[in-house]
Amino acid sequence: MSVPYPMAGLPRHVTVYEVGPRDGLQNESAIIPVEVKAEFIGRLADAGHKVIETTSFVHPRWVPQLADAEDLLTGLDRRPGIRYPVLVPNERGLDRALAHGVEEIAVFASATETFAAKNLNRGLESQFDMFEPVIARALEHGVKVRAYVSMCFGDPWEGHTPIAQVVAVGERLLGLGCHELSLGDTIGVGTPGHVTALIEAFRDPDRLAVHFHDTYGQALGNTLAALRAGVTTVDASTGGIGGCPYAESATGNLATEDLVWMLRGLGIETGLDLGKLVATSTWLAERLGRPSPSRVVQALSKG
């Protein structure tokens, strides 16, 4: 099964930005002990991951699943050559990240007015009042900043998200000094032509990453379109865990294993060991008390 068939116009290497420990666990109902999280992250590193979004410094009241962020970072075996970014919602979160030697943070923006109000308690414009000081201070400390933009294709309240609106938010974040912009299809409604049009509307695809949800089964087709448009960083979650608790039916991060199956078949290097990823998802599923939604994990763990 392992004969690769490259496809014209695709990159030779893709960076898989692993969001399982943060975006995945944040949206699972089970509360996982800190030592299990540390083992999870160690297993991801063993499988070849070079970027693992580790946790979030959001207030524990909002995300009890990640209330152990400080304990996790304190005890974590951070290996050389691996990036461990942490989500930071505000300046207080940044202070905590800096105190724990975090070298890369991520901020979380909205492409729509309604989601900015519901998720950030801000407007499309005023959300920047929150990000600007965080980004500026992070950069002063030599900390790299990734920016997420959520609801880039549609949201449950406003429907279709205009491309110009996403580009306005995204280019502004890049202009503030973020090294990477992750375009999120938080409710999974996008299709490949929409992905191409959105990426082409940005000045520089090199600084873009994509973050797809498999709610309508579109995540891999959309990824293929993004790779053709010049994107080389793809967000994914081990075993497909997680989603977004604020938006109804916004379940299903793209599973890392399903992504790696496609990339391996295309002869695109990721440095990842599929067998170890599947073993990790099978191990994690037992701890979460529910089977992995990844099709690859389901198929390979049957055999």
Next chain:
Amino acid sequence: MSVPYPMAGLPRHVTVYEVGPRDGLQNESAIIPVEVKAEFIGRLADAGHKVIETTSFVHPRWVPQLADAEDLLTGLDRRPGIRYPVLVPNERGLDRALAHGVEEIAVFASATETFAAKNLNRGLESQFDMFEPVIARALEHGVKVRAYVSMCFGDPWEGHTPIAQVVAVGERLLGLGCHELSLGDTIGVGTPGHVTALIEAFRDPDRLAVHFHDTYGQALGNTLAALRAGVTTVDASTGGIGGCPYAESATGNLATEDLVWMLRGLGIETGLDLGKLVATSTWLAERLGRPSPSRVVQALSKG
């Protein structure tokens, strides 16, 4: 959510070849009464389907789920402008199809030696002894013949299927007068570059259809590659029902709804009403006693 974004190099219209009543029900453990099957097919026609593979004249001992083929065809309201092809494994099956006024049949070939032995009790070469008289006699009676080729990307015993081997089987079937060749990824292992390479190895993409399984989550990405390579007919199964009982872990036909979500987003016409398809899958799932594996059906029937 309904703003279409066309993509360069894709067709404007795609024919969805619906395999639910045959390939879907054949591989479900529940035995569905004949009047429910007739209602199912009527609902598919109401949703806009123009090609519905209706049943199979395989021996009831092998496929008890379709033992009612003759009763179904006798009572079926075959509407003008809709094609109702029927799978026919051999000359006896053809006799039964002709006796029931069938205007289009499908034959089922294998791209690999081992699957030909296991599924057809023949070899890669000797399977043609079975097809040739069926195809010749069908054409004499003015009946159109579609040919399936299964295991086009890999099989569970031989691993990777060489492209030249698939092309040899496929071109021979086209040469015998089949109007359409459906290339099946029966165990779902293919990836987009492989799809492109296989389709380009054939003389004429106009006569090709694709039949993907979602076992590893690759079906829609593969479909996108096939459309780019010039294919305009895509097999799919309502709600993603069915699979292949002869090959281990060969589950998961591409769900019609997931396909239609992508095609609608790309602005590609199918003539299909997604709401009616989802309603049909929800109705059918109750009769099958298991939820639809389609992501679109799961997402839309939640709301």
